[in-house]
Amino acid sequence: KLLRVTLSDNQRAGVISGYVNVELPEFKRQLPIGVQGLLIKGDTKIKTLNKAKDEKAVGGTIGWAESKATQSDDLGLALRRAIKKSEIEPEPPGHGPLLKWNVVHEELIYGYVVYRSDSESGPYLRVNPDIIRSKGDDPESTYQWRDNNTEGGKAYWYYIGLLKNNGTRQNLSDPQKVVAK
Secondary structure: OOOOOOOOOOOOOEEEEEEEEEEEOOOOEEEEEEEEEEEOOOOOOOOOHHHHHHHOOOOOOOOOEEOHHHHOOOHHHHHHHHHHHHHOOOOOOOOOOEEEEEEEOOOOEEEEEEEEEOOOOOOOEEOOOOOEEOOOOOOEEEEEEEOOOOOOOOEEEEEEEEEEOOOOEEEOOOOEEEEOO
16 A cells, blocks of 8 residues: 655654554554654755765764664765754763764664773773663664773773663674773
């Protein structure tokens, strides 16, 4: 079946997300269908992804680590990233190393854990006392965490681990070297 969704002329440009409930009279139920999209006004100039990358207008890394999914040449992701730049939360307070990462499709992720070592080979110890809970419902989420328990001028190695809803653990990033200010 084809479902046509019509938006008001007054609808603001940007991300559209929600559900359309379709009546199923033969089953005496409604079927909720998730709808996500991006409303772009007719006068909006759209660049090709390759041109945008060349101009460094969109794409690239927002933080020092990204999930592998954010490294693809997906136009939808590039557009979401451009829109989300204005919605980035303020930096956590303090002066230690600031870690930032992006995650897409995190419906199966419970949260994130930050690990640190004095050397690339380890051992790595968990440094965030509380799990950084997944936002889960956004198509792409940006996270920030600051390590305020560091010594200025010293090099540290960090990686982000993730906890899935089913209890399994996985590395989100490879170890990254950061020098504390």
